[in-house]
Amino acid sequence: MTNKKFTxxxxxxxxxxxxxxxxxxxxxxxxxxFKNAGFELGLEESPNLELAIxxxxxxxxxLPCSNDNEIINAPFCxxxxxxxxxxxxxxxxxxxxxxxxxKKIQHAASVYSVYSVDLLDREEMAVLNAVxxxxxxxxxxxxxxxxxxxxxxxxxLGFGRIGKILAKMLLxxxxxVYVAARKYSDLAWIKGYGYNAVHINEIGNSLENxxxxxxxxxxxxxxxxxxxxxxxxxxxxxxxxxxxxxxFEKAKDMGIKTIWALSLPGKVAxxxxxxxxxxxxxxxxxxxxx
Numbered sequence: 001m002t003n004k005k006f007t008x009x010x011x012x013x014x015x016x017x018x019x020x021x022x023x024x025x026x027x028x029x030x031x032x033x034f035k036n037a038g039f040e041l042g043l044e045e046s047p048n049l050e051l052a053i054x055x056x057x058x059x060x061x062x063l064p065c066s067n068d069n070e071i072i073n074a075p076f077c078x079x080x081x082x083x084x085x086x087x088x089x090x091x092x093x094x095x096x097x098x099x100x101x102x103k104k105i106q107h108a109a110s111v112y113s114v115y116s117v118d119l120l121d122r123e124e125m126a127v128l129n130a131v132x133x134x135x136x137x138x139x140x141x142x143x144x145x146x147x148x149x150x151x152x153x154x155x156x157l158g159f160g161r162i163g164k165i166l167a168k169m170l171l172x173x174x175x176x177v178y179v180a181a182r183k184y185s186d187l188a189w190i191k192g193y194g195y196n197a198v199h200i201n202e203i204g205n206s207l208e209n210x211x212x213x214x215x216x217x218x219x220x221x222x223x224x225x226x227x228x229x230x231x232x233x234x235x236x237x238x239x240x241x242x243x244x245x246x247x248f249e250k251a252k253d254m255g256i257k258t259i260w261a262l263s264l265p266g267k268v269a270x271x272x273x274x275x276x277x278x279x280x281x282x283x284x285x286x287x288x289x290x
Contacts, residue, residue, distance in 0.1 A: 002026035007052050009033050010074025011062030012266040017274035033074035053089040063099025087112035117284055125280040127161050129265055134166040136264030137237050141212050144235055150174035153209050158216035159186045167195055204229050215245035222246045
């Protein structure tokens with residue numbers, strides 16, 4: 001895809017890599033929100049938000065789009081980039097693409113007549129994004145555990161995209177893989193793949209035997225009652241988006257090591273993650289005929 005005009009606003013290293021990949025394909029790319037990056041951006045940053053957005057066909061926000069539904073997620077920007085200011089600067093002929101666009105942000109986009117597309121609503125993006133997430137989770141476990149994952153008892157809560165990829169990788173390492181799910185169809189697939197199937201309502205019977213627990217479910221599963229069943233030297237790695245799946249305060253009080261590992265693709269494999277984002281964005285553009 002060439003000769004398109006893009007704007008990349010805020011985000012982490014993935015966004016920087018994404019801007020450069022799109023530019024390398026022969027497109028015009030404006031960037032804004034990276035003044036404090038501390039590394040070579042590869043592209044010249046626009047002096048202000050309006051100039052960055054002006055005349056672009058596609059405006060690309062970060063993944064996640066925002067942490068508070070008000071401000072663009074831009075950790076490298078010294079100034080706050082308000083979502084309403086982005087939408088005010090856009091025209092009805094432009095498209096806004098970002099990741100994890102909340103209902104509140106979607107509503108704001110509609111108020112300003114901005115057409116928005118959530119990257120994570122795209123199945124290809126969600127599946128591919130699960131790969132660096134799973135690799136990052138395994139990396140954390142290897143760094144934090146005093147034992148090998150090989151022959152360790154590992155429990156994965158949830159059998160969605162991340163759960164599926166993570167289970168496959170852990171089995172390949174030689175872990176004893178347990179996967180908890182609610183749907184009986186998922187439990188059947190879990191057994192079919194050679195993992196140990198656990199109904200989510202019965203995880204209390206398995207927790208005391210686990211060396212590491214990976215959660216992928218975005219609501220609290222490991223509450224105080226479940227945490228009391230976890231071994232004190234177990235490691236819990238929560239991969240779920242807010243509010244997460246662990247009562248972190250209770251886990252800390254009980255001396256259970258818990259790591260809430262958010263946005264792993266941008267941390268462990270930003271180039272690969274950026275390539276996934278670029279391919280998905282191109283798919284969206286092709287489908288919309290922009």
